[in-house]
Structures are given as C-alpha cells and as structure tokens.
Amino acid sequence: MTQKQRILDYLKAGKVLTRLNSWVELGIIEAPARICELKQDGVPIDTNFVYVINRYGEKCRIAKWSISKDAR
Numbered sequence: 001m002t003q004k005q006r007i008l009d010y011l012k013a014g015k016v017l018t019r020l021n022s023w024v025e026l027g028i029i030e031a032p033a034r035i036c037e038l039k040q041d042g043v044p045i046d047t048n049f050v051y052v053i054n055r056y057g058e059k060c061r062i063a064k065w066s067i068s069k070d071a072r
Contacts, residue, residue: 003028004038011045011067018064035065044068 006026010017022031039045048064 003034004041007031007034008038008043008067011065016064016066018062020062031065032063044070 003026006028007017007022010026017031017035019031022028028034035045035047044067046066046068048066049061050064051059051061054060
C-alpha cells in the first residue's frame with residue numbers, strides 16, 4: 001500500500017491527520033507532500049490551521065487535514 005493510500009484510508013475513516021500523528025500512526029514523515037499529491041488528484045481535503053503550545057512553551061501553528069464527509 002502506498003503512503004497516499006494509507007493517508008486516504010485514514011481520512012476516509014473520518015479521522016483528522018496532523019504531521020505528528022501521520023508519523024506515529026501511519027509511519028509517514030512527509031505527510032504534507034502526500035496531502036498535496038492527493039489534492040492534485042482531486043481528493044477534497046480540507047486544511048485547518050490551529051495554534052498549539054509545544055514542549056518548550058512556544059506557540060506554534062500546525063495543519064490539521066480532514067476529508068469532506070461527501071468523499072468518505
């Protein structure tokens with residue numbers, strides 16, 4: 001199974017993907033590249049940017065990806 005397919009299956013299951021959980025749960029380091037490829041393939045992936053506090057107490061912006069309910 002390709003990385004793109006693993007991400008697509010994950011999103012179609014109604015889950016939200018971040019760069020961190022893509023590594024931990026799917027073994028994919030370059031999730032943004034795969035997300036870009038899926039979007040180019042026409043998959044309706046939404047990107048939501050949120051702010052989190054990292055382990056050093058710094059405010060950081062991260063992307064959260066999800067798929068349209070219609071595309072599941």
